[in-house]
Amino acid sequence: MAPPVDQAPILTAENIGCRLDNGWIWRELDVNLAAGDRAVLTGPSGTGKSLLLRTLCGLDCPDEGRVHHRGHPVLDQDRPRFRARVMYVQQQPVLIPGTVQENLELPLRFDINAGRITGDGTAAALLSRLGKSVEFLGQRASVLSGGEGQIVGLVRALLLEPEVLLLDEPTAHLDAEATECVEKVVLEWVDAGDRAVLWTSHDQAQVQRVRRGPSIDLGSAS
Amino acid sequence: MNAYIDVSWPSLLIAASLLIANLVLSAVLRLGMGRRLLVAGTRMVVQLVLLGLVLEWVFDSANGPAVLVLGLLMGVVAGVTAVRRTSIRFPAAYLDSVVVIVTTAFLVTGVSVLGILRPTPLWDPQYVIPLLGMLLGNALTGISLGLDRFLTGVLRDRTRVEGFLALGATRWEAARDEVREALRVGLIPTVNSMLVMGIVSLPGMMTGQILAGAAPGDAVRYQIMIVFMIAATVSTATFGVTMLAYGRIFTSDHRLRSAGALGIELD
Known part of the structure; x- marks a missing residue:
């Protein structure tokens, strides 16, 4: 029996499967993200980790099964609102x-985020916790390294105060020190509210540090 | 001022010899443009001679259905050619392009025939066919430039579009910049030609009318009319085809379809 809607997990997917021309990438997959969950998603390259994150936020449509947000299926017209709540951060x-400042404000161009973030110093505070000074805000996006781009992407998502973060290898281009900062910021963010994160990683040590709750391994799922 | 000097078939050889001189030069210097010029030149002659025959027949018979069929045929060829010139295309775009280009060109021709020229009969091929041809030719260029820009922008740069969608953008918010760019690019030839018309370039149709003995003032009014019609047709057709493509590559739940699902092969 399904739990009452108000107690439903933030994000659930039952029996979802995605298919490419030559067969199923993965199927019969269950995802359950409740408040406080720090779920991890692992699997070798090419097993469809990004595809699963994309499916959960609705950038791809599962070939079977459905994704539910707080117990409800997501209606077509509510998709932008849903994506602003369940935010996928590309690798x-x-x-x-x-x-950088203009990039952090990019989501404000979209109606669903109108009036969300302001210049109240939250961005600067977040950036300083990730080892970046205020001058970073004025840097041209075109000269950022891969790791700095990832930091901008993460901060941009955090400023929108989503309920779920779907992070695609968020520390892939970062050094050990910056990786530690990102983990700390994200884990504290989860604990500060009715929130959850799903984190993909290649690094077993990181998986150990981050995980609290569900673990999905696509390497063994197929 | 209504007599004009006939150009005879043998005298065209003089004009052709100028081109042949260039072909020889290209062959000697191995510039590699000989073949293409030869093919294009031959195609041009064959197509125009055939057109001349068809037009003479249509003009002589002067019946509505024949004009309609010829116009539709021209529209279909223009619509298909517009899509074939794009670097990325998907099967459904051909239908979209033909429907849009025929609808807009017929509509604009209809307005000018009914509202401005009022020939008798209304479908008089002497007016309808050249007008339609100029509209279709220009719309063809606008559509192929605009559609190419839109599809390239959205599909080759899908990470950006999907990045916008992931941040909560609606499909329209994610595609708006690309639609705007497609319209800008599609209208470049039309806008540019309007800017320099009469200063750098003497428009082809006006030149033709003057050569055929029309008074320059009359030719100018015809030209202004046709340029307005062209600009209207190109904007509407480019916008129409771009929006139909937008509807096909985005889903109602604000996703960007994969290239495979659209029948596109990207390299």
Whole structure:
């Protein structure tokens, strides 16, 4: 029996499967993210980790099964709102020409985020916790390293105060020190509210540090 | 001022010899443009001679259905060619392009025939066919430039579009910049030609009318009319085809379809 809607997990997917031309990438997969969960997603390259994150936020449609948000299926027209709540952070987040500041404000162009973030110093505070000074805000996005791009993507997502973060190898281009900062910021963020994170990683040590709750291993699922 | 000097078939050889001189030069210097010029030149002659025959027949018979069939045929060829010139295309775009280009060109021709020229009969091929041809030719260029820009922008740069969607953008918010760019690029030839018209370039149709003995003032009014019609057709057709492509590559649940699902092969 399904739990009452108000106690439902934030994000659930039952029996979902995705298919490419030559067969199933993965199927019969269950995902359950409740408040406080720090779920990890592992598996070798090419097992469809990014595809699963994309499916959970609705950038791809599962070939079977459905994704539910707080117990409800997501209606077509509510998809942008849903994605602003269940936010997928690409491994190499999209950067527009302009400064870091302008990139952090990019989501404000979209109606669903209107009036969300302001220049109240939250961005600067987050950045300083990730080892970046205030000057970083004025840097051109075109000169950022891969790791700096990932930091911009993460901060941009955090500023929108989503309920779920779907992080695609968020520390892939970062050194050990920056990786530790990112882990700390994200884990504290989860504990600060009705929130959950699903984190993909190649690094077993990181998986051990981050995980509290579900673990999905695509390497053994197929 | 209504007599004009006939150009005879043998005298065209003089004009052709100028091109042949260039072909020889290309062959000697191995510039590699000989073949293409030869093919294009031959195609041009064959197509125009055939057109001349068809037009003479249509003009002589002067019946509505024949004009309609010829116009539709021209529209289909223009619509298909517009899509074939893009670097990325998907099967459904052909239908979209033909429907849009035929609808807009017929509509604009209809307005000018009914509202401005009022020939008798209304489908008089002497007016309808050249007008339609100029509209279709220009719309073809606009559509192929605009559609190419849109599909390249969205599909080759899908990470950016999907990045916007992931941040909560609607499909329209994610595609708006690309639609705007497609319209800008599609209208470049039309806008550019309007800017320099009469200063750098003497428009082909006006030149033709003057050569055929029309008074320059009359030719100018015709030209202004046709340029307005062209600009209207190109904008509407480019926008129409781009929006139909937008509807096909984005889903109602604000996803960007994969290239495979659209029948596109990207390299």
